[in-house]
Amino acid sequence: METLFPVLIGVAALFYILMPLLGDSSPFASRAKDEQLVSRAQIELDADLGKIDESERENLEAQLPPEAPRETVSVESLIRGARAAKRVDIELESEVLIARARRRHLN
Amino acid sequence: MLPQLGHWLVLLALGACLLNIGATMAAYLPRVRSRKGKWGHDAWLEVAHNSVFVVWAFVLGASVLLITAFLTDNFALNYVAQNSSRAQALPFKISGMWSGQSGSLLLWTFVLASFALVMSRGGRKSGQILTPAAVSVVSATTLFFGGLVAFVANPFMLNAQIPQDGLGMNPLLQNYWMQIHPPTLYIGYVGCTVPFAFAVSALLHRKFDHEWVAVIRRWVLFTWVILTLGIVMGGVWAYETLGWGGYWAWDPVENASLMPWLSATAFLHSIMLQARRGLLKNWNIALVTLTFLLSIFGTFLTRSGVVQSVHSFAESSIGGYFLSFLGVIFVFSLALIFWRRDELHSEATVESGLSREGAFMLNNWLLLGSTVAVLWGTVYPTLSEAIGGQRVVVGQDYFNNVMAPLGLMLLALTGAAPLLAWRRATPQSVWKALKFPLLWALAFAPLLWFLADYRTGAATSFVISLFVFLAIGNEFYRGIKTLRAKRGDGLFDATANLVTFNPARYGGYIVHLGVATMFIGITGSSLFNIELEPVTLKKGETLKIGEYTLKYDGLARPKELEPHLRDQVVAPIHVFDQFNKQLTVAPLDPRIDFFRSVNDQPNTPPDENTQQARRPSIRMTPANDLYLVMDGFDTKDNSATIKAYLNPMVFWIWLSQIFFVLGTVIAMIPAKRGRLDGGTGAAAKKTEERAAKTGEKKVEFVA
Numbered sequence: 125m126e127t128l129f130p131v132l133i134g135v136a137a138l139f140y141i142l143m144p145l146l147g148d149s150s151p152f153a154s155r156a157k158d159e160q161l162v163s164r165a166q167i168e169l170d171a172d173l174g175k176i177d178e179s180e181r182e183n184l185e186a187q188l189p190p191e192a193p194r195e196t197v198s199v200e201s202l203i204r205g206a207r208a209a210k211r212v213d214i215e216l217e218s219e220v221l222i223a224r225a226r227r228r229h230l231n
Numbered sequence: 232m233l234p235q236l237g238h239w240l241v242l243l244a245l246g247a248c249l250l251n252i253g254a255t256m257a258a259y260l261p262r263v264r265s266r267k268g269k270w271g272h273d274a275w276l277e278v279a280h281n282s283v284f285v286v287w288a289f290v291l292g293a294s295v296l297l298i299t300a301f302l303t304d305n306f307a308l309n310y311v312a313q314n315s316s317r318a319q320a321l322p323f324k325i326s327g328m329w330s331g332q333s334g335s336l337l338l339w340t341f342v343l344a345s346f347a348l349v350m351s352r353g354g355r356k357s358g359q360i361l362t363p364a365a366v367s368v369v370s371a372t373t374l375f376f377g378g379l380v381a382f383v384a385n386p387f388m389l390n391a392q393i394p395q396d397g398l399g400m401n402p403l404l405q406n407y408w409m410q411i412h413p414p415t416l417y418i419g420y421v422g423c424t425v426p427f428a429f430a431v432s433a434l435l436h437r438k439f440d441h442e443w444v445a446v447i448r449r450w451v452l453f454t455w456v457i458l459t460l461g462i463v464m465g466g467v468w469a470y471e472t473l474g475w476g477g478y479w480a481w482d483p484v485e486n487a488s489l490m491p492w493l494s495a496t497a498f499l500h501s502i503m504l505q506a507r508r509g510l511l512k513n514w515n516i517a518l519v520t521l522t523f524l525l526s527i528f529g530t531f532l533t534r535s536g537v538v539q540s541v542h543s544f545a546e547s548s549i550g551g552y553f554l555s556f557l558g559v560i561f562v563f564s565l566a567l568i569f570w571r572r573d574e575l576h577s578e579a580t581v582e583s584g585l586s587r588e589g590a591f592m593l594n595n596w597l598l599l600g601s602t603v604a605v606l607w608g609t610v611y612p613t614l615s616e617a618i619g620g621q622r623v624v625v626g627q628d629y630f631n632n633v634m635a636p637l638g639l640m641l642l643a644l645t646g647a648a649p650l651l652a653w654r655r656a657t658p659q660s661v662w663k664a665l666k667f668p669l670l671w672a673l674a675f676a677p678l679l680w681f682l683a684d685y686r687t688g689a690a691t692s693f694v695i696s697l698f699v700f701l702a703i704g705n706e707f708y709r710g711i712k713t714l715r716a717k718r719g720d721g722l723f724d725a726t727a728n729l730v731t732f733n734p735a736r737y738g739g740y741i742v743h744l745g746v747a748t749m750f751i752g753i754t755g756s757s758l759f760n761i762e763l764e765p766v767t768l769k770k771g772e773t774l775k776i777g778e779y780t781l782k783y784d785g786l787a788r789p790k791e792l793e794p795h796l797r798d799q800v801v802a803p804i805h806v807f808d809q810f811n812k813q814l815t816v817a818p819l820d821p822r823i824d825f826f827r828s829v830n831d832q833p834n835t836p837p838d839e840n841t842q843q844a845r846r847p848s849i850r851m852t853p854a855n856d857l858y859l860v861m862d863g864f865d866t867k868d869n870s871a872t873i874k875a876y877l878n879p880m881v882f883w884i885w886l887s888q889i890f891f892v893l894g895t896v897i898a899m900i901p902a903k904r905g906r907l908d909g910g911t912g913a914a915a916k917k918t919e920e921r922a923a924k925t926g927e928k929k930v931e932f933v934a
Binding site: 126127129133134136137138140141142143145146147162163165166169170172173174175177182184210 | 235236238240242243246247250269274275277278280281285288289348506507587652653654655660663710713714717729732733736771798902903923
């Protein structure tokens with residue numbers, strides 16, 4: 125009895141440990157993770173405080189991950205742009221329709 | 232039944248440790264590494280992850296069973312009978328678990344298992360490649376400590392005959408600091424395993440990139456601050472309890488905790504060079520390994536009985552196991568570093584000694600020099616006994632004489648290094664940066680020399696401390712000023728942004744302020760302390776020390792005693808200042824405690840065989856501590872022999888811990904991303920207006 129209980133716990137633990145080998149899916153996914161240690165703000169502040177010179181600044185900035193520039197556009201301008209594009213489309217479409225009608229009329 | 236189950240749980244935990252190591256190795260076998268799904272790489276890593284939880288659960292179960300045995304006075308267990316008694320107060324029954332060799336090893340194993348669990352969960356969540364192998368290294372260490380618990384120092388060992396009562400915990404340990412100091416120090420010590428584990432993993436994976444730097448730095452910071460607190464708590468305990476008037480005695484076991492702290496401090500600085508410039512990769516690996524080796528060496532010193540110390544456990548054969556483990560780690564680490572030597576080349580060189588890099592290198596050499604000096608002083612008595620047959624005692628003078636100049640140089644660097652530019656600085660730029668703090672510190676030097684009673688050593692320490700405060704203060708001022716100009720932030724926003732844009736740096740600066748504060752306290756308390764010879768006072772008689780007059784009020788005994796005490800004799804003393812104004816509402820109460828033992832006869836007064844301890848009474852102010860100890864008493868004439876100390880500025884040592892903790896917590900926060908000119912204040916608006924005029928489009932970056 126004194127050894128039966130530990131044996132039962134041990135078997136249960138072993139089953140729990142080995143469970144991932146019995147199934148197909150596994151949530152463990154090791155992957156490379158790039159963690160930046162120097163930020164752009166730090167580089168700018170260091171340059172302003174004279175802690176790094178210009179060449180060091182360029183060197184550090186080159187180590188930063190590439191960043192996609194993103195223009196700041198307002199929602200209104202987006203809507204305006206979409207409307208303008210739509211207008212152009214309609215105008216083009218109507219011109220095409222008119223041209224086709226004329227050709228048909230001439231024929 | 233329960234004790235046997237405890238031992239079984241430890242054995243099962245060892246089995247799970249082996250499974251963890253085996254599963255991790257299996258995951259990296261060439262055939263398995265690229266396999267997906269069933270029996271693939273990720274599945275084996277998942278097995279390793281599960282086994283970490285099982286190890287933790289089993290060791291937790293064993294620890295709970297041991298504490299339960301203490302709480303239920305289960306003297307069938309030899310360890311409980313040796314370290315507890317029926318009269319022992321509840322908190323001491325709980326701390327009884329770690330008051331002896333085998334129980335403290337079980338606690339150590341539990342802390343290791345807990346760290347492994349945190350590492351494994353964190354690594355799995357963030358997908359760190361280095362984590363599985365690092366967890367396996369921690370599991371291997373757990374295997375060693377758990378093995379000691381299971382086969383060498385088993386806390387679940389049964390007594391042949393069950394005694395009626397236990398012997399009780401060592402009376403000197405029956406103090407509230409016993410609840411917190413040993414576990415804190417253990418967490419600090421055990422924490423040294425984690426960075427080492429990540430270093431081994433990095434060597435195996437050939438991966439010394441930002442992930443390694445970030446993860447290892449975070450763990451070392453955590454370990455470092457816990458170790459700092461653990462060491463200081465030990466100082467407070469010694470100061471409040473032992474009654475010799477001091478907080479640090481260069482005791483071998485104190486030194487053992489200081490050595491990994493020094494090497495970890497060196498690492499925290501050198502890792503910045505790797506993060507920034509790709510420098511010192513091999514040096515950083517070596518420092519992390521050294522820190523781990525020193526933490527195991529400290530454990531060996533404490534537990535083997537080779538050194539004479541108030542901290543030591545009884546002499547036992549366990550030292551041999553630690554020495555062997557130390558040897559294995561040393562050889563394994565050396566071989567691994569040699570194997571990967573080609574990967575450990577620095578990506579750049581230190582271009583100039585007059586630079587931030589140069590200052591960090593100097594800092595590292597000074598810290599390493601301090602470690603070697605402390606190590607030599609600690610092991611020399613043992614070495615001299617082993618070689619020459621005679622134990623040569625290394626006194627406090629050796630440590631003070633060697634460490635004082637090294638400490639002052641390090642203190643100067645805590646102020647000067649932050650002012651230096653990276654890569655290279657010119658003498659002009661250095662002078663420009665140093666001018667303000669240096670000239671002001673020198674301007675105050677005559678005054679500080681006068682206040683230091685014309686003692687050059689003390690005045691030097693105070694002047695350098697002032698220099699550090701001014702230098703760090705100026706760094707904050709310049710940073711805030713720049714942010715206010717650039718972003719248009721208010722004072723509060725600029726301060727918050729400064730710290731959050733670079734928490735590692737400004738958190739570190741706050742710790743530097745703590746170092747200067749601590750040096751003020753150490754200098755004041757070690758160079759200006761007054762220690763009177765013991766004086767026997769009769770009721771109503773007075774004693775003068777410094778600006779204080781002490782008036783003895785006759786012997787007293789408390790109405791109620793704590794359960795572990797057989798008797799307590801108090802010498803109430805009223806304190807008056809130089810104008811004869813009473814300073815204390817209640818008198819100070821230095822006392823002598825007489826402890827119970829298992830052989831006590833009821834209602835008999837203590838005799839010369841009764842174990843006793845002198846408990847000091849302290850009146851603490853920022854200027855000085857009045858520290859009173861009762862050396863003896865005579866009930867016939869109601870007299871007490873009092874030893875008085877006046878310890879200046881000890882308060883500042885304890886205060887410095889706030890800076891240490893606050894700075895480290897800040898340094899662990901991830902840096903805020905973005906650009907400096909992303910503010911919303913007036914300067915940012917000006918930038919926008921300028922851009923509108925020049926036709927330049929405002930561009931935001933996704934960072």
